[in-house]
Amino acid sequence: MTNILRKFPNDNLPPDIIGAKGVYYYLKNNKKLLDTTSGWTSYATLGFSNERINNAMKKQMEKFTHIDFNIWNNPMLEDLAQKLINHATNGLDKVYFGGTSGSDAVDAAMKLSYQIHFDSGRRNKKYYISRVQSFNGATLHAMSVSDLPILKIYDKLLPKGIYKISQHNPYASCKFDVKKNTCECNNHFKNCMGKFKNESDQDYLKRQLSELEEKINEVGAENICALIGETQLGSLVGDVPPLKDYWSKVYEICSKNNIHVILDEVYCGMGRSGKMFNYSWYDFSPDFVCVGKNMTSGHAPLSAIITKSKFQDIIAKGSGRIQLGHTFQGYSLGVAACNELINIIDEDKLMDKVCEKGSYMMDILKNELMENPFFKNIRGKGFAFSLEHQTSNNPKFGILLQKIMKEKYDIIINSKWHRTSFVPSFVMNDKEIDKFLSLFIKTFKEIQSDWLKLEGTNIDGVSKSMGAVEENK
Numbered sequence: 136m137t138n139i140l141r142k143f144p145n146d147n148l149p150p151d152i153i154g155a156k157g158v159y160y161y162l163k164n165n166k167k168l169l170d171t172t173s174g175w176t177s178y179a180t181l182g183f184s185n186e187r188i189n190n191a192m193k194k195q196m197e198k199f200t201h202i203d204f205n206i207w208n209n210p211m212l213e214d215l216a217q218k219l220i221n222h223a224t225n226g227l228d229k230v231y232f233g234g235t236s237g238s239d240a241v242d243a244a245m246k247l248s249y250q251i252h253f254d255s256g257r258r259n260k261k262y263y264i265s266r267v268q269s270f271n272g273a274t275l276h277a278m279s280v281s282d283l284p285i286l287k288i289y290d291k292l293l294p295k296g297i298y299k300i301s302q303h304n305p306y307a308s309c310k311f312d313v314k315k316n317t318c319e320c321n322n323h324f325k326n327c328m329g330k331f332k333n334e335s336d337q338d339y340l341k342r343q344l345s346e347l348e349e350k351i352n353e354v355g356a357e358n359i360c361a362l363i364g365e366t367q368l369g370s371l372v373g374d375v376p377p378l379k380d381y382w383s384k385v386y387e388i389c390s391k392n393n394i395h396v397i398l399d400e401v402y403c404g405m406g407r408s409g410k411m412f413n414y415s416w417y418d419f420s421p422d423f424v425c426v427g428k429n430m431t432s433g434h435a436p437l438s439a440i441i442t443k444s445k446f447q448d449i450i451a452k453g454s455g456r457i458q459l460g461h462t463f464q465g466y467s468l469g470v471a472a473c474n475e476l477i478n479i480i481d482e483d484k485l486m487d488k489v490c491e492k493g494s495y496m497m498d499i500l501k502n503e504l505m506e507n508p509f510f511k512n513i514r515g516k517g518f519a520f521s522l523e524h525q526t527s528n529n530p531k532f533g534i535l536l537q538k539i540m541k542e543k544y545d546i547i548i549n550s551k552w553h554r555t556s557f558v559p560s561f562v563m564n565d566k567e568i569d570k571f572l573s574l575f576i577k578t579f580k581e582i583q584s585d586w587l588k589l590e591g592t593n594i595d596g597v598s599k600s601m602g603a604v605e606e607n608k
Contacts, residue, residue: 150162156183168545171557171571178433185562187475188431188479218477222410222412222477228444230442231439235461235469236273238427240439241363245361246458246459248423249261255449262354263362265282269368270282275293278293279297282299298353298359304329304372305329305339306329306512306523309328348388356393360395366413370521373523374403374556395422408489410486411477411486424441426439435466492565495568497513507583510524518561522557524553533552533554546574559571
């Protein structure tokens with residue numbers, strides 16, 4: 136019996152954690168689990184209970200735990216803003232501390248976009264364009280630009296004026312019906328889910344850009360605030376990076392129509408791709424970049440929006456203030472933690488490690504499994520990549536991988552739906568990386584070779600929170 140209103144009330148209570156340090160969980164029964172998921176929701180980029188981050192927070196506690204963002208100045212905020220801007224590229228030079236969660240950041244970016252248009256005299260701009268198969272947060276505004284089956288229950292509560300275009304996923308395939316002049320997705324979804332068979336990357340990109348232009352013409356550029364999307368699609372779809380020119384071409388179209396580009400890097404930013412900001416891999420200048428989740432390695436909540444000075448000038452001459460705020464904006468303990476996190480990343484050259492070891496892991500997995508009939512592809516950047524499975528029952532295959540790795544080898548992996556997502560902490564050492572890779576490859580091959588017997592079995596012991604809920608690709 137528990138007094139907690141639990142997310143999955145039909146599941147058994149999960150095991151007690153008595154400690155977490157580095158890349159390991161410590162359980163009540165003296166078991167130690169190697170966590171290759173950075174805390175499952177991928178926030179613990181420098182592992183659990185990082186000593187330097189803990190000490191930075193203790194030092195901050197001796198001064199104050201938090202002060203009001205709007206009436207006092209915390210000098211550490213300016214330090215952190217400067218560190219973030221030092222890693223920003225292509226003209227982004229301001230930081231807005233919007234709250235404590237990624238949802239707060241996305242919600243604030245949408246509102247900032249609206250206010251900037253309002254203060255510029257473009258007061259009809261109140262609609263947004265987002266993409267199918269996205270997840271951008273849990274507030275109503277962030278949820279309205281998301282596209283996930285379990286969120287459909289809230290449709291009647293959501294703000295109106297959200298228009299969807301296709302996801303950008305060159306790894307997904309779709310069939311085109313010449314006679315009907317449509318694709319198979321349009322029988323079930325409003326937007327296409329991937330490339331047509333035999334379609335080149337360039338033709339696919341051209342088709343996606345045409346769809347965006349058509350949507351802008353349909354809604355009216357004078358009515359649209361912003362387009363919002365994940366720079367690299369998240370783990371729900373399977374860590375899909377964009378084609379090289381996708382974002383630069385999208386920005387070109389949006390800029391021409393006075394439409395802001397908001398990037399959601401809550402999952403894929405703050406070093407996860409091998410650069411502090413994922414957009415820096417591409418030659419374009421977004422208007423807002425939202426970060427959160429992994430800003431403090433899970434030591435305290437914090438989120439922010441990286442943006443441009445010109446927007447501050449517009450607000451200063453217009454409303455004279457940003458028309459929103461939160462009690463824990465620029466949360467002082469989160470600021471101390473993030474400052475130290477960036478210090479560690481820079482001093483230890485962890486972005487070089489993420490690039491090098493990310494490529495190493497992808498190469499090992501590809502070389503060992505590419506001939507396996509259950510291997511479809513591997514894609515992503517840095518320490519955010521996925522291996523896609525192709526089986527007669529992808530959800531069951533993913534659960535089996537996860538279950539065997541945990542129960543037989545004491546290793547936590549994020550394997551569900553149609554993919555295994557690899558998002559280890561940046562501090563995982565070479566020995567730990569090689570151990571979990573070799574055991575994952577061994578388990579993958581063993582399940583595949585025994586699949587006909589395993590496919591029909593019931594699987595117990597995996598909670599819905601860690602198992603396959605929806606096929607999502």
